[in-house]
Amino acid sequence: MLFYKLNLKYIPMKTFLQLLLVLSVVFAQAQDFKGLDKSPMDKASYPSSYRISDKIAAITYSRPQLRERSFNEIVPFNKVWRTGANEATELRVFKPIGIGGTTINAGTYSLYTLFEEGTATFIVNADTNVWGAYRYNQKKDIVRITVPYTTVEDSLEAFSIAFSGGKETPALFMGWEKIRVEIPFTVL
DSSP: OOOETTTTEEEEEEHHHHHHHHHHHHHHHHHHHOOOOSEEEEEEEESOOOOOOOSSSEEEEEEOBOTTTTTTHSSSSEEEEEEEBBBBBEEESOOEEEEEEEEOOOOOOOOOEEEEETEEEEEEEEOOBBBBBTTGGGGEEEEEEEOOOOOEEEEEEEEEEEEOSSSOOOOOEEEEEEEEEEEEOOEE
């Protein structure tokens, strides 16, 4: 019987070969990456400049793609939508802001949207770590603001969220396909 010296202990050849086999399987699986997410995550911050590290708010969301579908096929009208894909969109507020006359204090929230004919209701909800809108609880809404949406000529393939405006006129913008929504807010 052959023996190999490993860490000052002798182990039988059969055990050594079994250990090598197990380690090779573990290392092979560790490098098995999944394919890219079809709705990759993104983040928008206010102020939007990367040079400013003192942020007021940040939104983390997944970006679904049209992929030859229409907005109306993906986003349910007259029903609460998760405002993106996968998990409900997350709003992190670092300093108090005001939306529709309601103060939103520093903290983490979920965002939902309710599209109806000509309007979008933007909803900030106290629930966090939520998948989709399946367990949406209206009783936990912090604020609801209804704004008109517009339609434009240019189509966006991927759902997008961005902040814009200066200190006097900050706003959150959402766009997908030809739909655009603007939600004004104030920094308190």
